Amino acid sequence: MQEQVLELQNVSKKYGSFTAVDNISLAIPKGSIYGFLGPNGAGKTTTIRMILDIIKPDSGTVTVLGSTSAAAVRHRIGYLPEEKGLYKKMKVWAIISYFASLKGLDRKAARARAFELLETYGLKDFADQKVESLSKGMGQKVQVLSAVAHKPELVILDEPFSGLDPVNQEVLEQLIQDLASNGQTVIFSTHIMQHAERLCDRLLLITKGQKIFDGTVEEACAILPRRVLIESANDISVLNQLQDVMSVQESVLPAGQDADRKLWEIFLHENANPQSILQKCFENGIVLTRFDYTQPSLHDVFVHLVSTDAKEHAFR
Amino acid sequence: MRVICLIAMREYAENVKTKGFWIGILLLPVILISLFFVSERLATSTPTRHYILIDQSGLYAEAVQTAIRREHQRRVLLEFVRYLQDNRRDVNFELAPADSSAQIDQLIGDVDADEVAALDQWLDSGGLSFALAMSGASLRENAPAFVEPREQFIAAQLPAAIDANSSPEEIIEQLRPYLNGERRLDVDGQRVPLFAVILIPEDINQDIVRPGTITPPSSTAGIQYWASNLTDTRLSNAIQNSVNSSIRNNEYAARGIATSTVRDVQRTRLPVSRLDPKKEVGEESVSVADTFRQWAPVGFVYLMFVTLMQSVQYLLSNTIEEKANRIIEVLLASVTPSELMMGKLLGIGLSGITTIATWILSFMLFIQFYQSSETEMIGQILNVLLGSDLIPYFIFYYLAGYALYAGIFLAIGSLCNTLKEAQSLMMPMMMILIVPLVTMTFIARDPNGTVARVMSWIPLFTPFTMMNRAAAQPPMVDVVGTTIVLLASVALVLWLSGKVFRQGVLRTGQPPRLLELLRMLRG
Numbered sequence: 001m002q003e004q005v006l007e008l009q010n011v012s013k014k015y016g017s018f019t020a021v022d023n024i025s026l027a028i029p030k031g032s033i034y035g036f037l038g039p040n041g042a043g044k045t046t047t048i049r050m051i052l053d054i055i056k057p058d059s060g061t062v063t064v065l066g067s068t069s070a071a072a073v074r075h076r077i078g079y080l081p082e083e084k085g086l087y088k089k090m091k092v093w094a095i096i097s098y099f100a101s102l103k104g105l106d107r108k109a110a111r112a113r114a115f116e117l118l119e120t121y122g123l124k125d126f127a128d129q130k131v132e133s134l135s136k137g138m139g140q141k142v143q144v145l146s147a148v149a150h151k152p153e154l155v156i157l158d159e160p161f162s163g164l165d166p167v168n169q170e171v172l173e174q175l176i177q178d179l180a181s182n183g184q185t186v187i188f189s190t191h192i193m194q195h196a197e198r199l200c201d202r203l204l205l206i207t208k209g210q211k212i213f214d215g216t217v218e219e220a221c222a223i224l225p226r227r228v229l230i231e232s233a234n235d236i237s238v239l240n241q242l243q244d245v246m247s248v249q250e251s252v253l254p255a256g257q258d259a260d261r262k263l264w265e266i267f268l269h270e271n272a273n274p275q276s277i278l279q280k281c282f283e284n285g286i287v288l289t290r291f292d293y294t295q296p297s298l299h300d301v302f303v304h305l306v307s308t309d310a311k312e313h314a315f316r
Numbered sequence: 317m318r319v320i321c322l323i324a325m326r327e328y329a330e331n332v333k334t335k336g337f338w339i340g341i342l343l344l345p346v347i348l349i350s351l352f353f354v355s356e357r358l359a360t361s362t363p364t365r366h367y368i369l370i371d372q373s374g375l376y377a378e379a380v381q382t383a384i385r386r387e388h389q390r391r392v393l394l395e396f397v398r399y400l401q402d403n404r405r406d407v408n409f410e411l412a413p414a415d416s417s418a419q420i421d422q423l424i425g426d427v428d429a430d431e432v433a434a435l436d437q438w439l440d441s442g443g444l445s446f447a448l449a450m451s452g453a454s455l456r457e458n459a460p461a462f463v464e465p466r467e468q469f470i471a472a473q474l475p476a477a478i479d480a481n482s483s484p485e486e487i488i489e490q491l492r493p494y495l496n497g498e499r500r501l502d503v504d505g506q507r508v509p510l511f512a513v514i515l516i517p518e519d520i521n522q523d524i525v526r527p528g529t530i531t532p533p534s535s536t537a538g539i540q541y542w543a544s545n546l547t548d549t550r551l552s553n554a555i556q557n558s559v560n561s562s563i564r565n566n567e568y569a570a571r572g573i574a575t576s577t578v579r580d581v582q583r584t585r586l587p588v589s590r591l592d593p594k595k596e597v598g599e600e601s602v603s604v605a606d607t608f609r610q611w612a613p614v615g616f617v618y619l620m621f622v623t624l625m626q627s628v629q630y631l632l633s634n635t636i637e638e639k640a641n642r643i644i645e646v647l648l649a650s651v652t653p654s655e656l657m658m659g660k661l662l663g664i665g666l667s668g669i670t671t672i673a674t675w676i677l678s679f680m681l682f683i684q685f686y687q688s689s690e691t692e693m694i695g696q697i698l699n700v701l702l703g704s705d706l707i708p709y710f711i712f713y714y715l716a717g718y719a720l721y722a723g724i725f726l727a728i729g730s731l732c733n734t735l736k737e738a739q740s741l742m743m744p745m746m747m748i749l750i751v752p753l754v755t756m757t758f759i760a761r762d763p764n765g766t767v768a769r770v771m772s773w774i775p776l777f778t779p780f781t782m783m784n785r786a787a788a789q790p791p792m793v794d795v796v797g798t799t800i801v802l803l804a805s806v807a808l809v810l811w812l813s814g815k816v817f818r819q820g821v822l823r824t825g826q827p828p829r830l831l832e833l834l835r836m837l838r839g
Binding site: 071077080082084086102103143147 | 319322323326330333334637640641642643645646647648649650651652822
């Protein structure tokens with residue numbers, strides 16, 4: 001069995017009558033990139049804070065790097081909180097060096113490491129500037145660097161992509177991949193599915209404090225039935241007879257298009273072969289003006305799994 | 317311990333690196349030193365004043381003129397005494413008795429007892445030139461020459477248009493524009509303001525008040541002194557003294573008493589020696605330094621108050637900055653709340669000590685580089701203080717007081733997200749902090765009284781009050797007892813505020829209500 005960096009067992013946390021995290025269990029293997037997905041207020045940050053032992057769970061156990069308290073192994077953990085902030089009056093290199101030295105690096109090594117990181121991620125010219133003179137995104141990069149400066153075995157990034165422009169998002173993705181290729185484990189939370197899709201080995205989906213999915217990206221996508229979009233002027237009801245087809249739904253064509261034709265959404269059973277639909281259409285003389293077979297995206301899965309809950313939650 | 321030092325060093329460096337910190341620190345010595353110079357200048361720079369004297373009775377003009385001449389001589393005399401103090405050899409306040417000193421004080425004592433007589437003495441014996449000749453031997457080498465102050469009050473002529481023999485009301489009516497500053501006098505081609513008019517009516521002697529005289533004098537009775545400047549009373553006082561002296565001399569003569577007899581009687585005196593029973597036999601007399609040692613705690617209390625105020629402000633604003641910027645979360649992922657708290661306490665504490673050290677150092681430097689009788693005295697007082705047992709007291713009570721208040725303010729800071737929120741929670745603390753400042757002088761006068769003793773036992777006041785009493789050898793029960801109570805309270809406060817801090821730092825939203833706070837203290 002693979003070595004577990006982090007293990008949560010039946011962890012719950014309540015704030016008064018509000019349950020922030022409800023009975024979550026998960027295990028994260030060493031060296032993986034793990035995504036925490038979920039709508040706003042789902043309990044991601046609370047879970048992360050409990051992992052870091054900043055707040056105590058009401059029940060359940062957290063095991064981080066073999067210890068029951070992150071406090072004991074905190075020098076081996078790097079953390080970027082959800083709300084970003086730095087000492088405004090400090091110089092960029094000094095702040096990275098300060099956080100690294102708080103994590104156990106000696107002052108000289110911390111300083112050298114700060115300059116090394118700034119150079120690697122293109123911030124060398126800002127090393128001597130004060131934090132208050134940086135843009136928000138730049139400050140965020142500095143904060144990410146200060147979270148990983150001490151080469152932690154476990155890196156926890158809470159919403160690392162928020163507030164970054166696309167170029168810097170890519171730099172950050174690169175950084176996360178660099179960490180993973182060094183054998184460091186990365187946990188990050190986000191609600192932007194593309195990042196999770198591209199980066200994560202495994203992901204956790206939570207909403208209203210409850211785990212609704214834990215597994216690989218492929219497994220997640222398999223939750224949604226596969227779907228074929230076809231556009232045709234003909235009657236396609238025969239397709240319903242196919243064994244592979246779960247259901248057929250008429251979808252709405254974009255306005256201004258030929259009213260004769262219709263858009264159909266065909267959901268397939270697991271392991272179905274979309275080829276059979278094409279074949280059936282051919283046999284029955286159905287003329288297709290469009291045939292789309294796409295894997296459902298993580299986004300679809302996310303929306304499918306949490307949408308109703310999330311909306312309710314957001315406007316409560 | 318390593319992280320505590322790291323946090324403390326950062327806090328300290330961040331404070332010490334800011335300009336505001338140094339401006340705040342250096343402002344006090346700069347203000348005090350410039351006040352010192354300004355007051356010295358002001359003492360000698362009062363402008364020349366012109367007056368008009370009209371004596372219709374022809375009886376007292378001479379007395380008034382003498383008064384003004386003497387007022388000038390008095391300034392020369394006082395200035396000379398000061399000069400003598402500045403440049404005398406071996407000034408030693410440790411040995412100098414507190415309330416009488418050689419002939420200078422005899423001189424000043426004479427002035428107090430009977431200014432006119434003392435001045436007569438001064439003038440009779442040759443005035444300034446004689447005094448200079450006499451003092452030559454006791455001046456230190458390289459003493460600068462004495463600069464005689466210039467005359468302050470100069471007589472001016474009545475403007476030609478006004479008749480000196482018309483009625484007092486008329487004269488004043490005509491002079492009113494001059495007195496109000498609407499018109500100016502012509503003196504030697506220069507236009508100068510009229511400072512005062514001294515008008516002696518013809519029937520002045522009817523207004524003399526004797527014991528047994530019942531009729532209350534009317535508002536314009538006696539010598540009329542007209543001046544729109546109501547604060548500079550030197551001239552009117554001098555005239556009053558001189559004229560009264562002249563009238564009394566006439567009275568003495570009328571009753572057959574020799575003026576010289578009176579003067580001798582007036583100069584008879586018996587000294588009062590102030591003795592301290594706590595000192596050793598033979599050295600009981602209370603010196604200047606002793607008096608300062610008694611009052612020094614007040615200074616220490618004030619110093620403690622100012623530095624504590626500064627330190628807690630820093631603690632509060634730094635904690636709130638960390639909370640507002642959410643740096644606190646990163647910090648708490650790296651260090652424990654207790655380490656963070658201790659680091660802060662230490663770092664800001666060092667800033668406070670830096671403040672005190674800078675003040676003491678700047679005064680030392682000032683005394684080193686600028687020498688005069690005042691600074692020499694301050695220097696000697698400082699030496700006395702630094703050598704006394706007050707310093708260990710101060711260090712102990714400062715540290716204890718700092719830990720006590722810093723703990724409380726850190727807890728407050730951890731509960732608030734903005735300084736504005738903190739202000740309402742700070743109010744009661746500020747009120748408490750004001751109390752020792754208000755009672756400061758009172759306790760110095762009655763250091764072992766009931767108020768002082770009761771306040772000593774209230775931990776929040778203990779550092780201030782006990783410092784306040786330190787020079788008065790408070791009873792052992794008080795010293796030991798309050799120290800134990802104080803240390804216990806410091807431990808308790810730090811423990812409790814540690815709890816609040818731990819839970820408070822991650823809080824967002826409104827500061828907690830009282831009930832919630834109690835739960836925090838328990839949890």
